[in-house]
Amino acid sequence: MRNPLSKKVVSIQPSGIRKFFDIVSEMKDAISLGVGEPDFDTPWHIREEGIYSLEKGRTFYTSNAGLKDLKVEICKYLKRRFGLEYQPDKETLVTVGGSEAIDIALRAMLEPGDEVLIPQPCYVSYHPCTILAGGVPVVIELKGENEFKLTKDQLLDAITDKTKVIILAYPNNPTGATMDYDDLKQIADVIVEKDLYVISDEIYSELTYGRKHVSISSLPGLRDRTIVINGFSKSYAMTGWRLGYAVGPALIIEQMTKIHQFAIMCAPTTSQYAGVEALKNGDADVEMMKDAYDKRRRYLVHAFRSMGIECFEPFGAFYVFPCIKSLGMTSEEFATKLLEEEKVAVVPGTAFGDCGEGYLRISYAYSIENLKIAIERIERFVKRYKDR
Known part of the structure; x- marks a missing residue:
């Protein structure tokens, strides 16, 4: 056979x-x-909203990109918490967890042979998802003596004429490392100069201690180069609800939505209603x-x-x-x-x-x-x- x-x-x-x-x-x-x-x-009030949505018979498909109310609340939340401004209709996509968003962002952006910079140690899916999307993973080894932060010199050393995307994940899994504005500014200038795109996995953005999370998308010149990935699993203890989202430039989100449409259709409807409640009343x-x-x-x-x-x-x-x-x-x-x-x-x-x-x-x-x-x-x- x-x-x-x-x-x-x-x-x-x-x-x-x-x-x-x-x-x-x-x-x-x-x-x-x-x-x-x-x-x-x-939290109970979030579970209750999910239960209520079922009791009301809200068991239909939503729009491929997600419930309008949820996309509106996502954009309000990002502006309120991190100063990021995105449009709900063209720049926001609701996904089945942050993991799906990572996968389809890579698939939407990569041509065969494009190199993706992956600072490690890192979440386990970046490397295989890059391969599945036809890309070539290029590992950057982060150092304990640098507090597991990506440095400008490390980034410059890893870039070739085939480099297209860098995946950033701060706060970081597994190290717990963070990068503040000044740390990000050094690498942001390189990203703009070298014409790269960023997938910024910010699933732990609410879980910082003694400092406030800074999204690289908020830095000058980075908004139109960055897909921000986030979700509800870590912040709101909603792992089993499988609810995440991506925000970014409309031309990339449009193609991500197309892949999502054919592979998934839409995120779970019950979870989306619960997500609205989490963003409104979960602080x-x-x-x-x-x-x-x-x-x-x-x-x-x-x-x-x-x-x-x-x-x-x-x-x-x-x-x-x-x-x-x-x-x-x-x-x-x-x-x-x-x-x-x-x-x-x-x-x-x-x-x-x-x-x-x-x-x-x-x-x-x-x-x-x-x-x-x-x-x-x-x-x-x-x-x-x-x-x-």
Whole structure:
């Protein structure tokens, strides 16, 4: 029989995050700190709006680009929170989570062979989505000594005459790094000079600590070069609702909508009505959850440093990225042994790119009680191997 499979798809490795999640799901008394999912329930008033939409029989398709009311609220929200101005009708697209938006943005923008700059460590989908869209991923290895920020020199060194797009993700998953206005300004000037386009994944934009998120789209010359990706999963604890969005130049959004139209039709109608409520009345919920994450963030950074593990302090998202190089194990070895010996699941840094070797991603989207138990086990594990 002829091989039914695409070589391109077969060559792509499955997510390194899910491997440990699948194991821990069948392990008694195990604690998982691996999945980036809020431990909060979706706030009740948001769930109630979704329920009400069903009770009212709102089970129809919406417009391909999304409910008008939701697109209006998205634009109001972006202006109110981050000073971004977009038009609901031609510059806004509602998607099935932020992940779909990333995929179709790449497919809408790339010709075969176009190079896409991907600073790593980063979210796991950028590299495979670039390949699936016919692009060529070009990795830029971010450095702990630079607080995992992309520098002007790194960007200049990576650009060739085939470079078309750069994917930026700040606040960053897995490191928790952020970039302020001055940081972004240095690379923004290069992006304009070299005539590049930006896909800016800002799904963690509400989860910053002691500083306010700055979108690269707000910098001079970048609005018409940037697709901003965002959504409801992290900020409003709505992971299962599968609701995201993209805003950007009308000519790009139009083509993204075309792909979305043929592949998806529209985002779930119930989720869209719930999204309207979240944007209108969810600010207090976001602040409550962010305060809880901040306490957990500070607890984990202190805990790792106290046990002699170097730990970069994250100012965004809900992850810490401790360095375990001093223990003489690879990230994969550490994570595997920790799960086997202490029943704590973490994600090897290599799941987010080869430059994540020597690091672990640990999510603090879990209760402080679970984090304390996990830290006791990790500390016992670290002490055991340090004493050898």
